[in-house]
Amino acid sequence: MNVKTLKNKIINGDSLKELKKIPDETFDLIFADPPYNLQLKKELSRPDRSKVDAVNDKWDQFESFKSYDEFTFEWLKECKRILKKDGTIWAIGSYHNIFRVGTTIQNHFGSIFRIWYHSCCFKKIR
Numbered sequence: 497m498n499v500k501t502l503k504n505k506i507i508n509g510d511s512l513k514e515l516k517k518i519p520d521e522t523f524d525l526i527f528a529d530p531p532y533n534l535q536l537k538k539e540l541s542r543p544d545r546s547k548v549d550a551v552n553d554k555w556d557q558f559e560s561f562k563s564y565d566e567f568t569f570e571w572l573k574e575c576k577r578i579l580k581k582d583g584t585i586w587a588i589g590s591y592h593n594i595f596r597v598g599t600t601i602q603n604h605f606g607s608i609f610r611i612w613y614h615s616c617c618f619k620k621i622r
């Protein structure tokens with residue numbers, strides 16, 4: 497894939513396949529908002545008591561933490577490859593997944609990554 501063809505483009509596809517087509521060390525910044533593995537068993541509300549809708553889509557369902565971790569490792573591995581050496585990745589998550597994402601980052605990639613944790617939205621389970 498030619499880097500110039502990526503500018504101002506949205507690629508609609510499976511990131512695990514599409515990321516592999518991008519050359520090494522292409523980007524300065526990656527902004528990721530991956531599935532949170534957010535399978536609610538109870539009602540979840542925000543601090544203002546509004547209800548958080550469960551994510552029931554198939555793309556958010558993983559058989560186990562292990563399979564979620566494997567998925568996380570796969571997309572992060574490609575992100576690290578296509579990120580420039582002095583690049584940055586921002587990953588968003590909730591308390592459902594962000595510590596797992598952080599663990600994968602620390603175990604495999606060191607400290608070049610940044611984590612953005614949604615502390616605002618998921619404070620209380622009622």
Ligand SMILES: C[S@@+](CC[C@H](N)C(=O)[O-])C[C@H]1O[C@@H](n2cnc3c(N)ncnc32)[C@H](O)[C@@H]1O
Pocket residue numbers: 509510511512529530531532555556
């Ligand atoms: C937490 S949501 C992020 C939503 C996004 N911030 C937005 O505003 O649309 C996770 C998104 O990842 C997408 N997704 C899940 N698995 C994917 C995959 N393998 N490749 C590409 N996108 C995927 C889902 O369709 C979903 O839109």
